Amino acid sequence: MSTTTKQRAGIVGVPPLAVMELLATPEFEIFDLDEPQGKIDIESESPFLPRVYCGVLRTVIANSIALQPDIIYIDTGPGKCDCAVHTAIVLEDILPNCAIVRTKNTDAVDFATPLCRTRMNLFEKMSAITASIQHPYSYKALPSCLPTAGFWGVPPRDFTILNLFPDTTHIYGWARCMENKTPDNIELEMHYNPDIPTVFFAQSFCAKTALARHLAAKHPYGLYLDCDVTAGNSAKAKIQAFLELSAT
């Protein structure tokens, strides 16, 4: 009887479909390094990145140090950000036993976005979207709901802000590009529904703050919001008040 040890593969951003097809085999155990993994202290990355830096990429470094993957696929293409380019260099230096593979995901085949438009608790919906990138298969059809609110942006570092939205919230922005498996689709990323109150979210210190702010100003009922590692009471109060006051 032979035993096989799975390779521990970390992913950052949305690697191309060809990579995810490779990782979806039994030889690999996948870790989404963008997301908090258990109780890993984000401050463990502090010797390697400035504190005033994207909370998601700080999480990537903290996860990588704690989990010590065998290989990391980090998307450094136009579907991610410049910060990922620099984070890849840091990872290479601090994890000499880990293979750092840079990808440039320019996939253009639309996988559809059923989760973004279905009725579901927003926390669970966003979790399902981030989990979906690990599965290179077609999606099950889901019924669309009539939207009463919108969340535009990337999956936040702190998912608890999502609990403040109604189940009938549609997801837009880069999170929608994630589900569609086309992270470099700027047209899809910029799409929003002007008829529903929409929170335009970006991580503090992320380049997408400019786009979030710009689109919020254009949207008739848009609110710009940025949060760092965890959302404070004032950020949560802004969301709560905005949704409540937009409904009246």
Add this chain to the structure above:
Amino acid sequence: MLLADFGTSYCKLLDTDLTEKPTLIATTAIDRTNMHVDIATGHNGKRYAKQYVNELTALARGGLSLIKERTFTLLDCGSRDIKYVRYDNGKIKDMGWNAECGASMGFTIELLEKYYELNFSDMPIPKSSFSITCGVLGMSHIFDAVVSGQSEAEAVAKFVKGIALNAYDFAKRPEKIYLSGGLCDNPLFVGSFPCSVVTLGRYVLLEGLRDSMRCNSA
């Protein structure tokens, strides 16, 4: 029905069955054990109330009740934070709440007036200001200015103007500001804004709670 805005320095109470006029008491004088109200806002409000309304919602509703225009910016400068709401043609358009960089603005201004024994109502508005990021960090400018020969009153006035300009920037530099909070009673602060200012006093959030009460009974 008892409504309350539990601020950092002052608590505003209104018993809608007894009087139209609210009561102002120092937060340190609250009976923390026996205080119970029906609807509350403010950062200590959840502790004492059956129903809690968040401060931005209370501010916005208070503004809608008190301001005739359909397009306006309402800025609340409290002891420990600043917040604003902007309405555009009757619809909420923007809002902000700064409890970090806006920290301790009102608290620091009150403290300085007492410490230097100043009277803000008879102090001229200075032509220039200090570049202030928050009440706490701005204090060093006062000490430096006094050491370099400026009068204490002049230095504090520049500090207060810096705080007003910071609040103005935070509210996205509107042409006209409706101002709420205890600093409405500070003519040096109000006069330091580079735009038209309409003061609404410190009971705007209570007015918002009154609106919530009406919503409950509707």
